[in-house]
Amino acid sequence: MGFSRGIWILYKKEVKDYFLSPLVYILTGLYSLIIGWLFFNYLVASKDLTTANLSQSILIPLFGNMNFIFLFLAPLLTMKVFAEEKKLGTLNLLLRSGLTDWQIIFGKYFATFTVTVFMISMTFLFPIILGFSGYHDWGLVISCYLGLFFCLLSYLAVGMFVSSITSNQIIAAILSFSILLGFMLMVFSVNATHLSLVRDLFQYLSVPFHFEGFVRGAIKNFNILYFFCFSGMFLYMTRKSLESRYW
Amino acid sequence: MKVIELKNIVKTYPGVEALKGISFAVEKGSIHGFLGPNGAGKTTSMSIIAGLSSPTSGQVFINGKELGREKSPIGFLPETPPLYEQMKVFDYLKFVAEINNVARSELSCRVLEIGKKCGLTKVMQRLIGNLSKGYRQRVGIAQALVFDPEIVILDEPTVGLDPNSIMEIRELITSLKKDHTIMFSTHQLHEANLICSHITIINHGIILQSGPIGEIGKSLKNRQVIRAVVRDWQIIEPAMVLSEIKDLFPCDNVEIKKLDGQTELKFIAETDDDLRPSVSAYLLQKNCGLLSFTEEGMDLEEIFKRVAGQ
Structure with a gap:
């Protein structure tokens, strides 16, 4: 079995499982409602902000919130990825099969990412609505979505790792949320020190610092590298966790 | 010919020595009963043979080749069948066949054949979550067979079933003998007597007896x-x-x-x-x-x- 074929087989099954569960539709509904309400409010408020353009008054704060809400939603999506399989005993079915650990991890990772893309798909309407008002900075829109996708991939990697170390879904959700919140709050710790090295380190490690660049329309190599390393590290730890059956 | 051979397997968990240097072999083409009370070490031994955990020390040979971290070509039914309840029986078996490298052209054919063999033809389009315990156990056995492994390990396949289902599962296991080597664990000597050609008796992580059932029966x-x-x-x-x-x-x-x-x-x-x-x-x-x-x-x-x- 080829590497991509193995991923594809598991991906298909996982995506089907997600969309057969009411959880995805509930979370999508909730997310769309919150973000739709925020968009409407930013739109109304933008009339009073005569000095700011639509990007500054609507898109940038909106994407900040879209990203922030996934801090809560991503753990709910990933909590069952491995924890449920462990509890049902089906993880051993996968581990004993012809699939490699990496095929299992990527199959599940991409399937969960597909679900998150489905969840944010309703927000694709917002730039179109702005387009009717003459908004045309599509580069910024693409950059914002790209940043959001990178953030989502990072959150999902953390969630998958935590799900792989426990068979309790509630613990998995709470622990992943705590880790993600820790990376989010790291940026505030910057003000707590006068040491520039520590400050720079904390800043570089925090997720919002790198997302901010994308939201301002700047796609920088080091931001992309950070997200790749962040996701890669947690996926690698997930593999190590699966491998622990041999320890 | 020995298809499974365990040599001096020790497995320790923190504070517990689950297997204390066990050695036994399973002959090709046999139905090998693995007998022992709860906590004797049956499931631990089977998990090690199935490649789900590694021994603390000792060696496992499958078809003469030492088992390492590579996947062992063994069909395995754990005590709780690994079932995705939201899937239909056909889709589930097809998925298991796919992830176990069954050729795409043979998938449907293979699934239907195994379904027929395990008496699942009538429930192929039903959700696994809605099936009775007996049928779920059959689906569990079917998943262990769907990729046509030479060795099949069944961990207490008849536990918790009604008498009719137990008889049907026993008949099914007996019918598999011609194509597979089967190792299964049970509490019941009576059951082992009915269908096994060889048995191994384990207690407190020690092998008490192992060999052809006739010889052991005679000695006991x-x-x-x-x-x-x-x-x-x-x-x-x-x-x-x-x-x-x-x-x-x-x-x-x-x-x-x-x-x-x-x-x-x-x-x-x-x-x-x-x-x-x-x-x-x-x-x-x-x-x-x-x-x-x-x-x-x-x-x-x-x-x-x-x-x-x-």
């Missing part, structure tokens, strides 16, 4: 207990019965118990011979109104005691 079955219930019995003293029968057949002990106007007699003998013809002839000769006549099988616990004592 030197004690026979015959229970008879009669209507009219006058002799109360076992010693008197023993003196009456001492020239007829060998018997070491007789127990007599009065039960609601009936009398229960137990003839206990340490012998390799079958005493049933002699005991029945004696009772008929006494014309005591024989109501029932059975041979009491040795339960597993007794066997463990005896084997451990040897």
Whole structure:
């Protein structure tokens, strides 16, 4: 079995499982409602902000919130990825099969990412609505979505790792949320020190610092590298966790 | 030819030594029963053979090749079948076949064939979550067979099933013998007697006996207990019965118990011979109104005691 074929087989099954569960539709509904309400409010408020353009008054704060809400939603999506399989005993079915650990991890990772893309798909309407008002900075829109996708991939990697170390879904959700919140709050710790090295380190490690660049329309190599390393590290730890059956 | 061979396997968990250097082999084409009480080390041994955990020390050979971290070509049904309840039986078996490298062109054909073999044809389009325990167990066995492995390991496949399902599962296991080598664990010696050609008995992480069931049975079955219930019995003293029968057949002990106007007699003998013809002839000769006549099988616990004592 080829590497991509193995991923594809598991991906298909996982995506089907997600969309057969009411959880995805509930979370999508909730997310769309919150973000739709925020968009409407930013739109109304933008009339009073005569000095700011639509990007500054609507898109940038909106994407900040879209990203922030996934801090809560991503753990709910990933909590069952491995924890449920462990509890049902089906993880051993996968581990004993012809699939490699990496095929299992990527199959599940991409399937969960597909679900998150489905969840944010309703927000694709917002730039179109702005387009009717003459908004045309599509580069910024693409950059914002790209940043959001990178953030989502990072959150999902953390969630998958935590799900792989426990068979309790509630613990998995709470622990992943705590880790993600820790990376989010790291940026505030910057003000707590006068040491520039520590400050720079904390800043570089925090997720919002790198997302901010994308939201301002700047796609920088080091931001992309950070997200790749962040996701890669947690996926690698997930593999190590699966491998622990041999320890 | 040995398809599975364990050599001096030790498995320790923090504070517990689950397997204490066990060694045994499974012959090709056999149905090998793995017997032991709860906590004896059956599931741990099977998990190691199936490649789900690694031993603390020792070696496992599958078809003469040492088992490492590579996937072992073994069909495995754990104690709780690994089922995705939201999937249909057909889709589930197809998925298991796919992830186990069954060629795409053969997938549907293979799934239908296994479904037929395991008696699942009628429920192929039903959700696994809606199936009865018996059918779920069959689906579990089907997933272990769907990629046509040479060796199939079944961990207590009949536990918790009703008598009809137990018989059907036993028939299914027996029918698999011609194409596969089967190793299955059970609590019941009776079950192992019915379908196994070889058995291994484990207790407290130690192998007590292993080999062809006939040989082990012979070494153990030197004690026979015959229970008879009669209507009219006058002799109360076992010693008197023993003196009456001492020239007829060998018997070491007789127990007599009065039960609601009936009398229960137990003839206990340490012998390799079958005493049933002699005991029945004696009772008929006494014309005591024989109501029932059975041979009491040795339960597993007794066997463990005896084997451990040897």
